[in-house]
Amino acid sequence: MSFELPRIPLGKGIEATLDFLVENLAFATRAFSTVADQGLRFIEATLLAVHPVLMIVIVTALVFAMTRKRGITVFTFLGLGLIWNMGLWVATVSTLSLVVVATLIAITIGIPLGIIAGLSEWVYRIVRPILDFMQTLPAFVYLIPAIPFFGLGRVAAIFATVVFSMPPAIRFTNLGIRQVPKELTECADAFGADRWQKLIKIQLPLAKTTIMGGVNQTVMLALSMVVIAAMIGAGGLGSEVWRAIQRLQSGAGFEAGIGIVILAIILDRLLQQLASKKR
C-alpha cells in the first residue's frame, strides 16, 4: 500500500507572490534601477577618469590624510600597485563601485530603520525576528528574488547586495540608540527637549561609534556579496574568480582573491579609523 503525502505547494506560492510583486512594484524597481545604475556609472567613471598610477597616488594620499597612519598608507600604495600590476584595476574599480553604491543605499535605508527600531518598542519587535531570519539564510538565496525584479546584471547584483548587507546597519543603529544611558535622555526631557532635539543632540552623537561599527560590517558584507553576485552578472573581481574556477585556472583565481582581500583590508581600516574618531 502506498500513501503519498500531499505536497504543500510552498515553492508555487512564493513564485506566485513574486510574480505579483514584480508586476505591481514596477515603479519601485524602476526607481531603484535608475539610482543604482546612475550611481554605478558615475562612481566608475570618476575612478577611471585618471590614469591608474595617478589614482593610486591620490587614494594613498587620501588614506594618509584620513588615518595619519604610516602602516595602512604604505599598504594602500603597495596593495593597489599590485592590483594594477596584475591587470585587475578595472575589475577592482568595478567591484568597489558596486560596494559603494550598495552600501550607500543600504545605510540610507538601514540607519533610519535602525533609529525607528531603537525608539519604538513595537517596531523593534517586528524588525528583530526578520533580521534574525535574514541572518540565517545563505548568501546565495538573496540572488534568487533579485532576478525576477531586475533580470541578470549589475542592478540585480546591487539589489541582492543591499538586502544582504543591510541588517548590521539596522541592528547596530538600533543598539546604539538603545545604549544611550537612560539618565541622559531623561535629563534632556527634564530640560524640555523634543523628540527631534533629543535624537540629534543626544542620541545620535552618543550612538555614533556603534553605528559606524554597523556601517563597517555592512561594507564588509557588501564586499563579500558583490563577489558572490558575480553569478548573476555583477562583473568585477567576483567574475574574475568565477571565470578562473570554471576554467580551473587556480593562479588567476588566486590573484583575483588577493585583490578582494586588499580592498577589504583598506576599507576596513579606513572605516575603523572613522568610527574611532573622537567627537
Added chain:
Amino acid sequence: MEKIVIKNVVKIFGDHPKKALDLLLQGEPISEILNKTGNVVGVADVSFTVNEGEIVVVMGLSGSGKSTLVRCINRLFEPTAGEIYVDGQDVCQLGTKELRDFRRQKFGMVFQNFALFPHRSVINNVEFGLEVQGADKAEMRQKAETALEMVGLKGWGDKYPSELSGGMQQRVGLARALALDPDILLMDEAFSALDPLIRRDMQDELINLQQSMQKTIVFISHDLDEALKIGDRLVILKDGAVVQIGTPEEILTKPATEYVRKFVEEVDITKVLTAESVMKKCQDVAYLGSDGPNAALRKMKKNAIASLFVVKKDHSLAGIVFANEVRDLVDKGESDLSIVLHTDIQKVSPDTPASELFPIMQDMSYPVAVVNENDRLLGIIVKGLLFTAIAERGGDT
C-alpha cells in the same frame, strides 16, 4: 503664595500598579505590597506645598523615595495617583507639547548622578537648556559663562566632563540648571560630591540666590546639617511616606517619631539653636529720659535683678544700668539716670548660633541683649538659660 502643591501623590513601579495602589490605600505596609504584587512603592501618598521663594529640603534614608518624588514634580515619572499643581496648573493634565513648554519655562533640574552629556564640552553642557529653548547664540554663551562663574568653574568651558573631578562635574550640573534662571530649581543631592569648603560656598550661594531672586527650591539632601542650614522647611520621608514636615526648629525640638528623633540625634544642636530660640523676654526696661534712678531701682527690685536695660524713646537700646551704681545715684540725690548708663554693651542678632554665644557669654556678668537690625531689644540671654535650653533639646555639648 503657593508655588508647588503636591496632593496625595503615589508612585508605584511595576506591572500591576492598580492592584498595588488598592493595597496601599487599604493601609498595607509597602514591604507587604512588594511581597504580594512584586511592585515597588516609591512614593506613598505624599502631600505638601512649597511656597514661592521657599527652600524645602526633602530628607530621608536611601531608598525612601526622595528622587522619585521630585521626578514626579516635573513628570519625569508619571505619578500613579494624586495631583501636582505648579503655579496653579495641574501638571498631570498637560499634553506632550504643553508639558515640554512647561518644563522649559519653569524648571531647572540638578541630577543626583550629574547626567552630564559626555560628548559635549562643559560650556555646551551648560548651554543645553537654553539651546533647547532656541535661545540666541551670543546670549546663550553669555548666560552659560555667568553660570559657570557662579559655580567657580570659570575658564573650564572647553573641557569635557570626563576631564573633570566628580565635584567639578556636579558643579557643571548645577550651572546647567542655573543658566536657565528658572522659577523652580529641583535639586537632587546637588552638593553631595562637593568637598566641605566648596559645599559651604555653594550653600551660601544658593541661599543668596533664593533671597535675592525669590527662587523656589526643592532640595534633596542626606545631610541634616545642610538641610537645617538651607531649608526653610524640611520634609522627612520614610518608606515613601511623609513622617514630618516642619521648620528646622520644629523638627529638632519636636521630632514627630522615633525615626525623626534618630535622624536628628546626630546633629550638633549648638549650630542650629539660635539666639532667638534661647532668649527670654525682657520683663522690664527703663526708658531713657522718663525713668529716673528711683524708678529704675524700683523696677530692679520688683523683678529681683541686678541690672536693667535702658531703651530710648524710639525703643532702640541705649545701654544698661547696674543696681549698685543706681543706688549710689539715689543716695546722692541725682535725678539723671544717664550718668551711670553703660552704652558699650554686648549685643547679638537673633540668628546668632548658640555655638557663637558660648564664648560671648563666658565672661559676662550681665545678660546679653538680642537686638534686631533697628537696635530694638527683642530679648535677653542669661548664662543659665543657654545651658538649660541646650540640655532640654538633647544636645551633647
